[in-house]
Amino acid sequence: MAGATAPLLGLEKKSLREQALSALRTAITSGELEPGRHLVETELSDMLQISRGTLREALRQLEQEGLLSAGPRGRLSVRHLDGKEIRDIFAVRAALESLAVRTLCELPDRTSVIASLRSAVDVMAAAAEASLEERIESDLEFHRTLCRLTGNETLLHSWESLEGSIRMSIMFAGIERAVKNMSVDRHHDIVAAIETGNATLARTTILEHMDVAAANLVA
């Protein structure tokens, strides 16, 4: 039963490592693996039906994403966030997204960018009555799009490295608090600010949005 890839047909199946990564990420950010919990490699590999070697590769990645914290003897545990850390995470997030909107404002032609952002906001609006989880997904997708549209791969990568921590913050604070940040209007404001091309205005809008978001979570 020793592995192999398996491209088979155009479908590009995910490797076991990637599957485990997704599964663990979901388990952690959904709270199924509660914060502070010690993770035992043999237990997880048994649960996920993969070998420890493959699992350990995934764990390293999660560790770097900030979802796991390493204890004394290499013991890993699910990271525990307090109010300060949530504010810290959102401060970094604000700095990154602030760069994103500034970059977008400086583009000579913003029409296609605005179009993409508007459709992302539309998705949010459409999900306004959907499940809380879906609303959060569409919200994160909007902000991820903000970074992606800059064309700055490093920026996008940094943001995505932070995404796990953001999700943990939401989980830690409780979803009912998080949905207070899902206002479609606020996101319209951000798009509008970018449309004007006024970098300072756009930056202020994002910073304020993030401040409010962090405050809502830790309040």
Added chain:
Amino acid sequence: MAGATAPLLGLEKKSLREQALSALRTAITSGELEPGRHLVETELSDMLQISRGTLREALRQLEQEGLLSAGPRGRLSVRHLDGKEIRDIFAVRAALESLAVRTLCELPDRTSVIASLRSAVDVMAAAAEASLEERIESDLEFHRTLCRLTGNETLLHSWESLEGSIRMSIMFAGIERAVKNMSVDRHHDIVAAIETGNATLARTTILEHMDVAAANLVA
């Protein structure tokens, strides 16, 4: 010969994985492993005298740090940077350090912070006549200190995740270009700006510093 830890004596010996990580990072950022080069796992594990399993854990981490890029069939190669990517990296770096100085400016008591920064600048001044490598190290240490002093662990972690890319940028541009950024005066300006507590001024100073640095590298 199958492994184990080996604390031995208080000295906290590094695990093989960490040793490999350091070795590879150095090899890449020093140019010993030239950009674009394909990495073969068996070759590396042979060279570093460790098994593939252990090596692969280190490779995942380097991949996430942006030093390696994954090709079609999982083939890894040393990341190749062009001018745009260097500018992008420094834009993100600027955003992070901009947050750092702003945070420091908002501290009620900055005396100990200023003291730490001054001593970091002193180290740079002392290294002014040293080897180019040492000057670069002391420069990076100054900027890392900037982030560390904020007490924002997430910020520090994000910056350190970018550090490898920064080192690659320097290597790619050539050390002779990079040393143009090692001006002690410029760093004094940054500290002075923080000392005033004027967040806007400090932010402007850092952004300009980063702009010049990026321009020097890609010029």
Added chain:
DNA sequence: GTACCATCAACTGTTAACAGACCAACTGTA
């Protein structure tokens, strides 16, 4: 009951070996 020592179970660090996919060279046939 408490202190000390031996034994043992549990967990991580590390390694060697196996399985499948892709690529290039080689060979046989018109």
Added chain:
DNA sequence: TACAGTTGGTCTGTTAACAGTTGATGGTAC
């Protein structure tokens, strides 16, 4: 010579097994 099929090599994905340390458990002496 040109081309198709085969074969061998190389590399990654994955796994099972081994080594060594740490912490706990149980038993014995005082």
